[in-house]
Amino acid sequence: MAGFLLPAEAASSSSSAPNELQQMPFEEPPPSQFIVKESAFGSVESSPPLVQIPIVDVSLVFSSQDELEKLKNALSSWGCFQAIGHGISSSFLDKVREAAEQFFSLPMEEKHKCFRAVNEAEGYGSDLIVSDKQILDWSNRLFLMVFPENQRRLNLWPEMPNDFGEILIEYATKIRSLMDLCFKAMAKSLQLEEDIFLKHFGDQAVVQARYNFYPPCPRSDLVLGLKSHSDKSGVTILLQDQQVEGLQLFKDGTWFKVPIIPQALIVNLGDQMEIMSNGIFKSPLHRVTTNTERMRVSVAMLIEPAAEQEIGPVDDLVDEKRPRLYQNVKNYGAFNYHCYQKGLVALDAVKM
Ligand SMILES: O=C(O)CCC(=O)C(=O)O
Numbered sequence: 077m078a079g080f081l082l083p084a085e086a087a088s089s090s091s092s093a094p095n096e097l098q099q100m101p102f103e104e105p106p107p108s109q110f111i112v113k114e115s116a117f118g119s120v121e122s123s124p125p126l127v128q129i130p131i132v133d134v135s136l137v138f139s140s141q142d143e144l145e146k147l148k149n150a151l152s153s154w155g156c157f158q159a160i161g162h163g164i165s166s167s168f169l170d171k172v173r174e175a176a177e178q179f180f181s182l183p184m185e186e187k188h189k190c191f192r193a194v195n196e197a198e199g200y201g202s203d204l205i206v207s208d209k210q211i212l213d214w215s216n217r218l219f220l221m222v223f224p225e226n227q228r229r230l231n232l233w234p235e236m237p238n239d240f241g242e243i244l245i246e247y248a249t250k251i252r253s254l255m256d257l258c259f260k261a262m263a264k265s266l267q268l269e270e271d272i273f274l275k276h277f278g279d280q281a282v283v284q285a286r287y288n289f290y291p292p293c294p295r296s297d298l299v300l301g302l303k304s305h306s307d308k309s310g311v312t313i314l315l316q317d318q319q320v321e322g323l324q325l326f327k328d329g330t331w332f333k334v335p336i337i338p339q340a341l342i343v344n345l346g347d348q349m350e351i352m353s354n355g356i357f358k359s360p361l362h363r364v365t366t367n368t369e370r371m372r373v374s375v376a377m378l379i380e381p382a383a384e385q386e387i388g389p390v391d392d393l394v395d396e397k398r399p400r401l402y403q404n405v406k407n408y409g410a411f412n413y414h415c416y417q418k419g420l421v422a423l424d425a426v427k428m
C-alpha cells in the first residue's frame with residue numbers, strides 16, 4: 077500500500093488550506109499532534125476485553141415488560157445497547173454503508189466539493205481545531221444536517237454516488253422513527269408520560285449525520301481514530317463497520333471492545349438525555365482505536381434539541397430522594413465539542 081489519507085489540519089500548519097488532506101507515506105511515524113498521551117482514561121489499548129453489551133429487541137419494548145426492563149438497565153449501566161428488531165432491513169443498512177464507502181473512496185477533487193469551511197463543523201474534513209493543545213483524531217468525517225429540512229446545506233452534500241442524498245434522507249427518516257420509539261420506551265421504563273422526552277426535543281429537533289472514516293494507522297498503539305468522548309446528542313444511533321472493530325466503551329474504570337453485530341444498530345445515549353433523565357441514564361465515554369491494516373467506516377446519526385432550546389432534568393425525576401444533578405443548558409452541542417477538544421468532560425461542567 078502506497079499511502080493513506082491523513083487528516084488535514086494536523087499535518088498542515090498552513091491556515092490557508094486547513095482542510096486540504098495530505099497524502100503521507102505509510103511508513104511515516106504519526107505527526108506528534110496525533111500522539112495520545114497518558115490521560116485520566118488510560119493509554120491506547122487496542123485489545124481490551126471484548127464484551128457483549130446488552131442486546132434489546134426494540135420491537136418488543138411496548139409488549140414485553142422484560143424487554144423494557146432490559147432497555148432501562150442497559151441505559152442506566154452501559155448507556156447503550158445493540159438494538160435488534162428495529163425494522164430496517166440488512167440490505168438497506170448495507171446500502172448506507174456502501175454509499176459512505178463510495179464517498180470516502182472518491183478522488184480528492186470530488187470530495188473537495190463538500191469540504192467544510194475553516195471554522196464550521198458541517199461538511200467534510202478532519203478535526204475542527206479549537207485549541208492548540210488539541211490531540212488530533214486519526215479520522216475524517218462528513219457531517220451533515222438532515223432535519224429540520226429547511227436547514228440542510230445541500231451544497232455540502234455529496235453528488236457522488238448519485239443516490240447519496242436519497243439514501244441519507246431515507247435512512248434519517250427511518251432512524252428518526254427509531255429515535256422516537258426509544259424516547260417513548262425510555263419514558264415508559266421510568267413510569268413517565270410517554271411523550272415527555274420527545275416534547276423536550278420539540279418539533280425543531282436537529283438530526284445530524286456523521287460519517288466517520290478511519291484510515292489504517294501504522295501506530296495504532298499511539299493514536300486514536302476518535303478520542304475518548306461522550307456524545308453531545310440526546311441519543312446517537314450508530315451503524316458500525318461490518319467487519320472492522322474499533323469502538324470501545326469505558327465502564328467501571330475499564331475499556332471494553334464492542335463487538336460487531338452486522339444487522340444491529342447501537343443506541344448510544346448522549347449527554348443531553350443524561351441531563352434530562354437527571355442522571356438515571358448514562359452517557360458513556362467511548363472512543364475508537366485504529367487498525368494497522370484496514371480502514372474502517374461508521375455512520376452515526378445524532379438527535380438533539382434546537383440550539384436555542386433550553387433543556388434540563390424533567391420535573392418528575394427530581395425530588396427529595398433524587399435532587400437535581402444538572403443545571404439547565406442551552407446550545408450544549410457546541411459547548412460539549414469545545415470541552416472535548418480540550419480534554420474536559422462537558423457533563424461535569426454543568427453539574428449542580
Ligand atoms: O465509529 C464509531 O464506532 C463511533 C463513532 C462515534 O463515537 C461518533 O461519531 O460519535
Ligand SMILES: [Fe+2]
Nearest residue numbers: 305306307362
Ligand atoms: Fe461518539
